[in-house]
Amino acid sequence: MIDSEAKWAKAWRIIGNKYGYDFGIDFFAKLVGISGQPVLDIISNYTGYHNPQQIVDEAYSLGLELIEKEGIDPKPGIIQILDYLDNKGIKKAIATTTKRELAKQHLDRLDLFDRFDYIICGDEVKNRKPHPEIYQRVLEKMEFGASEALVLEDSPYGVMSAYNAKIDCLMIPDIVLPTNELIQMVKCIKHSLNDVIDYFEEDQ
Numbered sequence: 001m002i003d004s005e006a007k008w009a010k011a012w013r014i015i016g017n018k019y020g021y022d023f024g025i026d027f028f029a030k031l032v033g034i035s036g037q038p039v040l041d042i043i044s045n046y047t048g049y050h051n052p053q054q055i056v057d058e059a060y061s062l063g064l065e066l067i068e069k070e071g072i073d074p075k076p077g078i079i080q081i082l083d084y085l086d087n088k089g090i091k092k093a094i095a096t097t098t099k100r101e102l103a104k105q106h107l108d109r110l111d112l113f114d115r116f117d118y119i120i121c122g123d124e125v126k127n128r129k130p131h132p133e134i135y136q137r138v139l140e141k142m143e144f145g146a147s148e149a150l151v152l153e154d155s156p157y158g159v160m161s162a163y164n165a166k167i168d169c170l171m172i173p174d175i176v177l178p179t180n181e182l183i184q185m186v187k188c189i190k191h192s193l194n195d196v197i198d199y200f201e202e203d204q
Contacts, residue, residue: 001078001094002106004067005032005154005174011063015055021047023059029176033129033155035097035122067106074110077193082115084197091142095134097122097157118142130160135167150187152196159185170196 009028016023030042043052085092093116096103100121107113118141120134127133139146151162151169156176162169163185171178171186172193183189190196 001075001112002072002110003075004072004106007066007070007072008059008063009175011059011066014062015059018058019047019049019055021049025175032174032176033097033157035099036128038128064102072106072109074112075193077196078112081193081196082112084200086115091117091144093118093120093138093142095120095138095151095161097129097134099123129155129157130164132161132165135162135165139165139167152193153186156182170199172196 009025012023012028012031016027021027027046031039039056040052043049043055047055049055082092094103094107096119098106098121100119100123103119103121104113107119113119118138120137120141122128122134125134125137135149135151138144139149142149146166147168149167151158151167152172153159153162153169154172154174154176156179159169159171159178159182169186170188170190171182172190172195178186178189188199190199
């Protein structure tokens with residue numbers, strides 16, 4: 001929904017250069033869609049650095065600074081999708097690994113927070129994606145069965161989470177391109193959110 005990955009990728013690249021590591025796109029791709037201890041483990045295994053939390057904290061602070069200075073935009077097509085779903089009376093939820101405080105800041109910045117019926121964030125679940133908990137919580141709250149829902153995802157871990165929750169998923173890749181394994185987990189791949197309304201219309 002929010003075009004922020006480029007800012008986070010830039011932040012990681014800059015911090016990597018500071019510490020003498022290549023935190024380019026290939027490395028950043030491993031971090032997309034996860035948080036907490038798994039991120040620390042990836043950094044430790046990749047760098048051997050004694051204090052991975054320090055690296056995470058610096059990358060996080062720099063990412064927020066870049067977002068504040070350079071701004072973020074809604075991804076093309078998201079407003080049209082929300083308008084379409086509103087007109088159809090279809091409920092909408094967000095299931096994000098981002099902490100609630102930061103997620104609300106981003107959504108408020110773009111006037112999107114109040115456009116959803118339910119929002120659940122990474123600091124409100126016990127198990128992170130690719131575990132299905134976050135999507136199972138959405139189904140429970142919205143009183144939907146898995147077969148009545150559809151997930152839009154851009155990250156591999158998000159796709160796996162939806163798959164593990166037995167919910168159909170459309171993948172709209174951002175920085176991380178889908179593997180053959182991921183392609184088998186989704187209904188289809190769309191190049192942008194602009195293509196999603198066409199999918200809705202065709203599926204009716």
